[in-house]
Amino acid sequence: MGAKKSKEVSTELTAKQIALIKANTKYTDQEIREWHTGFIRDCPNGKLDKKKFAEVYKQFYPDGKVDKYCKHAFDTFDTNHDGSITFEEFLLAIAATSQGNVDERLAVAFDLYDISNDGQIDQKELATMISAMYDLVGEQDRKGDKDPKKRAADIITKLDLTGDKKLTKAEFISGCKTDPVIHQMLAPNA
Template sequence: MGNKPPSKVDPKILSPKAIQMLKANTNFTEEQIREWHVGFLRDCPSGKLSKDRFIAVYEQFYPSGKAKDFCKYAFSTFDRDNNGTIDFTEFMLAIALTQSGDLDERLALAFDMYDFNNSGLIDTNEMAKVISAMYDLIGEKDRKGEREPKQRAEEIIRICDVTGNKKLSKEEFIAGCKNDPIIRRLLVPNA
């Protein structure tokens, strides 16, 4: 009695509440948010960005690389509600964070992408897989010696691991990236 089932929100409609939330959590103006929304709907008429479409967009930006593995990690980071698609709000928060978020926020987002098993720690295998995916994305072929993903991951963890457990917490990852410009450029190129 009196209990209404939750109403479904149409992903194609940009509500005033969504605009206010995005204005409060990004540096975008209402006009910019509306412009992004028009473009988002042009590219994603359903109001949802699928993983396949996400990969296709990345492939346009990195034509000489292979985007699939990198996109697998990035997509799951941006799909905050884990429903298999990225809606406009998730998209805008991701854009804002990757373009203009402060360094700590951007590094925290990168950590979340590396920690794909959501354990709260990054181990050598997780880091090596993402480094390999990043190499694929940019078309990097030289993976020998110190450039080999597992060796590179072990070295980064050795440098940043304060606790000695051979894994990185979010705090260790952020501090390590902030203190070592070479590591930061490798792990978070746009930071």
């Protein structure tokens, strides 16, 4: 009788994993090992699930509501869409949001906002993410210019170069780079 192979994730860091991460980040062997030690301490099975992911964000935003934002961020970082984030996915996501040049970091922000994963951000997706970001930082005032739907409409009107009421990755990156207010709001760490 053939036994099914389980999709076990190894908690041991291999030379192949280190080589992959080094090829795609600026981390040294030692830094990768340190990140791995912390990751395995927090995720002994080698996988970060949505619940633990939200717990980590809650440490950085203790006064905010992290659930909506974390759902979208988790889905962006779970590149193989298996419902968990492996160490490689985790560290590559950290590197992309912290080590990349401005275009690379804005591309990651775009991927986060592109909820439908169709290569474009529409007004509804943008409003959803603005609302999630407000929840994350504990922003209560959502009236007038701060209304997520109004803000999304204004941003799309300003950045949409083709007039299709959607933003491509190129429009998003270009718009964020040329408008410091939009950049700060949509991608503060980029």
